[in-house]
Amino acid sequence: MLYNTLRQYEYLIAVAELGSLTxxxxxxxxxxxxxxxxxxxxxxxxxTRLFLRRKGAPVEITPQGHRILARVRDLLDLARGIEAFSDQPAPFVVGCFEDLAPLKLAQALETLRLAFPSCTFEGTEGRFSDLAAGLEEGRIDLVISYDVGFAGRFERRVLKTVLPVAFLAPDHPLAQQAMVTLEDLAAHPLIFFSEELSEGFMTALFKGLRLSPTVGHKVRSLEMMRSLAAHGAGVGISYSCPPSDICYDGRPLVTVPISTQGAATEIALIWSRLREVDAQFERFIAALGEALA
Structure with a gap:
């Protein structure tokens, strides 16, 4: 329990600085x-005694008093910093799902900076769980992401609906098809993302179709998934679809849309339900909704 208040600590500093109770x-x-x-x-x-007080003489600080007063000054500086922080406009932080960030984040920041030149904007990337935690803890103001793992405690504005795609080596038996289904893919080794939310979402899709696919690899990044698929290690499944048909090491890759009903998901602007939404925030959402749709 704290017995002394910040006001009382201000008393100590005033006496120490002026050397006089009066x-x-x-x-x-x-x-x-x-x-x-x-x-x-x-x-x-x-x-402990902090001051020596004698009638008719200046107040003197004891050695222990000097040590404690140094910590009191640090405490008061921290308290002033907290109050000053609340008065200063913080940058507006836009988070973006990692796989979408190269396609969406730079455009989003440019849109906001051009439309609102008097405001400061920052961008950050993350996986689903990172972004959800950032929104809840106030480190991120708005997220651009697939709507995975944001149920219940978040608000959203849908930008578009997207189908997943399959990444395959050019000589894979399904590589020449215009569309594939999850049923088609379940017969082949698959490559999933290792993040719990992403893996759980994809597993639930197959489970809903009463399919039990074999997961050959779990990866952290989209390009690792594409590279493994290009080398014939399995079929990668993702909602992100880079425009290139070449992976990082130069191997060719085939990307085929997945047409299974119910597999589509949404790209959305997402924010905390507990956030105070003011007129400026609504203008940010409107600008991004128009630019990214």
């Missing part, structure tokens, strides 16, 4: 007897 009381706009009693109470609670 002058400190005048600065603090309290009576000198009240200040004297408060100092005595603080010393009793701390269990």
């Amino acid at each position: 002058d400190a009381a005048r600065r603090l706009n309290v009576s000198q007897p009240s200040l004297s009693v408060a100092i005595t109470q603080i010393e009793e609670r701390l269990g």
